[in-house]
Structure formats: C-alpha cells, structure tokens
Amino acid sequence: MSTIEEEFIATVSHELRTPLTSIRGFSQTLLNSWDKIKDEDKKKFIGIIEEQSNRLIHLVENILMVSKTNAESQILKKVNVNKIIENVVTLIKSQYKNHKYELQLMNNLPPALLDEDKLQQILTNLVDNASKYSDAGKSVYISTQIFKNLICIKVKDEGIGIKPEDYDKLFKKFSRLENHLTSKTQGNGLGLYITKELVEKMNGKISFTSSESGSIFEVLFPIYSEEEALKCSQAS
Numbered sequence: 001m002s003t004i005e006e007e008f009i010a011t012v013s014h015e016l017r018t019p020l021t022s023i024r025g026f027s028q029t030l031l032n033s034w035d036k037i038k039d040e041d042k043k044k045f046i047g048i049i050e051e052q053s054n055r056l057i058h059l060v061e062n063i064l065m066v067s068k069t070n071a072e073s074q075i076l077k078k079v080n081v082n083k084i085i086e087n088v089v090t091l092i093k094s095q096y097k098n099h100k101y102e103l104q105l106m107n108n109l110p111p112a113l114l115d116e117d118k119l120q121q122i123l124t125n126l127v128d129n130a131s132k133y134s135d136a137g138k139s140v141y142i143s144t145q146i147f148k149n150l151i152c153i154k155v156k157d158e159g160i161g162i163k164p165e166d167y168d169k170l171f172k173k174f175s176r177l178e179n180h181l182t183s184k185t186q187g188n189g190l191g192l193y194i195t196k197e198l199v200e201k202m203n204g205k206i207s208f209t210s211s212e213s214g215s216i217f218e219v220l221f222p223i224y225s226e227e228e229a230l231k232c233s234q235a236s
Contacts, residue, residue: 016059019052063190076202078111079119081151085142088123095128098136104143112151112221118198125195126155126217134159134214146223153219162210170208171196 026045030037037045082105089101112119123142130140138158145152162170171192199206204221 019056022052076113079114079116081112092127096131100139102141106144122198125191130157150220156216158214161212
C-alpha cells in the first residue's frame, strides 16, 4: 500500500470516528439515564445524534463519490448548462431561504457536450459552498458566457473571502478552512476536491479569485463537436 493510500485511510478513519463517537456517547447516555434526563435535554441529545448521523451519511456519500470519480468512464452528450443551473439554484434556495440568488445567464448559450450528472454535482457543490460560507441576506451570483471558444461558468459570493495562506489547501482532500462560519456548518473537506476531479474528468479547468468582499469560482469547459466529444469519452 502506498503512503498516499495509507494517509487517505488514516484520514477517513479519523473523520468517521468523530461522528460515530458522538452518536455512541449520546445514545449510551440516553439508554443508561433515560429517567433522570429532562425532556428538553433528551430532545437536544436526539438532535445531536440526528445531526451527526447526517454528517456521517454525507461523509460516506462523498467518499463513495471520490471512488466513483476515479473509476468510472463517461459519455459526453449535449447538455443545457443554463437549465441545469436554474434547477440547482431552485434546490439550493429551499435550504438557504435568507440568501438571494442572481442569475446572469447568457442568452442562446450553445449546448455543452458534458456529463449531465457530473455537471449537476459540480454546480451543486459550488453554489452550496457559496451559500454556506456567506452570511444570511447575502447574494450569490451565477453567470454563464462564452470566452475564447470555452463555456465559462462563474459562481460569486459575498462571503469573507479565502486567506492567501489557505489557497494551497482549497482543493485537497479533507481540507476545511477556518473562519467564523466554519463552526456553524457541517463539512468534511471533500466537496471542492470532488468538484475539481469532476471538472478535470470532463477536460475542464477550475480556478478562483478571492478578496475580503467574497470569492469567485470559475469553471471553463471546451466547446466540442460531437465527434470530438466521442473521442474524449473513449479516451477517458
């Protein structure tokens, strides 16, 4: 087993252990002292168990996504990028009802030859992050345009930005950036790693810029003919 694989297994074990320890601890407390615990504390403990269970499910799903991304091939086909963005934003809005979402989508954007499921996962991760790491009431901007024969998708937030010393960590496995919003959100540091893997799997590029007034994530995909897309699919 390589050092990288050993490090990955060790990190996964640590990430799994944290929610499992919480679930076991509060479950044992409830089982052993049910009659002595106040009703409001019982609700609180059960709420923690549910929260940590959801965290565990999300972590396992992301680990499976990492494995799937590394293993599977793909067939690129015509995708309406603007439509997928609209669908993703509709879903995200239901979770972040105090945020505002501004769509600046290019009219007559040509269909992209991409994997629809992968694109939806990419957009979900980016829009969810932009929402998660900005305060309630702030806006998230999503735009599309054509740039030098590339489809350009931008997701901009009004968060507190990313510190320069954290730039190198951003797309690494299990890296979470520390700020005043991190403690309020559940995460395991796999979202942006998965996003970058999915983008590159479809021959795209992802980059970001950041300042104290927010961050912009930009995704670029080449505009292929169907013949070119078929060759890319066969090579993947």
